[in-house]
Amino acid sequence: MIRGCAARRWIHAALTLMGVTLTVAAAVVWNDAAAQESGAPNPAASTGAGAVAPGEQPIAFSHARHVAQAGIDCQFCHAYARRGPVAGIPSVERCVGCHRSILTERPEILKVLDYWEREAPIPWLRVHDLPDYVRFSHKAHVRSGIDCAACHGDVAGMDLAVQVESLSMGWCVDCHTARDASRDCLVCHY
Ligand code: HEC
């Protein structure tokens, strides 16, 4: 117990020395072109989970209509979940692949087509946002057969994507314990 506390203080001190602040930041936008589609980590990533309220996203995108109703697979849009650290946010090009011909007269689709014409990424607000000092990769989890819903809940039925799990250290470590995965501090911390 005492040794555990000392280790926590040590990591905390080391993280502080590295300039990591443990404060909660305001909502962060997925506006980095590299994080959209390419699956590269978002360099603008910052601490704190963004709670996104209804109407705040730039387009009223509904997972329920695309997944539950239209039957589109998660990984058609989040194409990097099996391959890299970041699942990725689909580019406007991917939306237009369908919406240059589907529902083209609807106001929300006209907004999508306007981003496309201006060659501007859609400035989606981040829903999940682990602190920068935490290492997480989708690849290992998805390849070991863990379903998206185990960590994200029933996104397929959501109109507005929200965070359903705490993403706390305890939440990660509980599953690592249950599944006999590593609990080494440096597996999850830089
Ligand atoms: C048609 C494309 C599309 C499909 C299919 C899709 N998504 Fe998404 N997803 C998006 C877009 C666009 C966003 C960003 C807007 C938002 O947060 O709602 C997003 C956001 C998310 C987020 C929140 C990301 C963040 O900012 O933290 C999660 C989690 C997510 N999707 C999981 C899933 C899962 C699980 C499935 C399958 C059940 C799925 N998605 C299917 C397009 C899609």
Ligand code: HEC
């Ligand atoms: C694979 C084809 C496909 C892709 C890719 C796709 N959509 Fe859709 N989208 C649909 C279909 C089909 C519907 C109608 C679903 C329903 O309600 O049954 C729809 C509906 C919508 C609507 C509701 C429009 C309205 O007012 O009725 C919006 C907004 C939307 N899509 C935005 C997006 C965005 C943003 C993206 C890119 C992140 C995207 N879609 C990617 C097929 C697609």
Ligand code: HEC
């Ligand atoms: C073991 C838990 C876990 C599983 C399984 C999982 N995710 Fe995630 N997902 C997370 C965490 C944690 C984050 C936040 C990462 C961050 O902030 O750096 C996240 C973030 C995301 C995001 C935001 C963009 C990004 O990549 O950071 C999307 C989109 C997403 N997940 C989709 C999916 C999809 C689709 C699946 C299934 C194919 C899936 N996730 C499986 C835990 C998981």
Ligand code: HEC
């Ligand atoms: C639902 C269960 C579950 C949850 C929740 C979970 N993990 Fe894991 N994690 C696993 C399993 C199982 C493995 C081992 C995968 C393997 O054998 O390659 C793993 C492996 C890892 C690895 C090693 C990846 C690699 O590249 O070898 C890291 C890092 C990791 N998890 C971080 C996290 C973090 C951070 C969180 C919380 C934000 C988290 N995990 C939440 C089940 C989980």
Ligand code: HEC
């Ligand atoms: C399976 C992944 C995982 C492992 C293993 C892990 N951590 Fe963490 N840790 C996290 C996550 C995720 C957070 C961020 C929690 C949050 O934002 O609420 C975190 C946050 C922290 C923090 C800062 C938050 C606070 O309480 O002030 C410290 C310090 C920390 N971890 C130390 C450790 C030490 C020491 C170990 C080894 C005994 C360890 N961690 C092992 C995932 C992990």
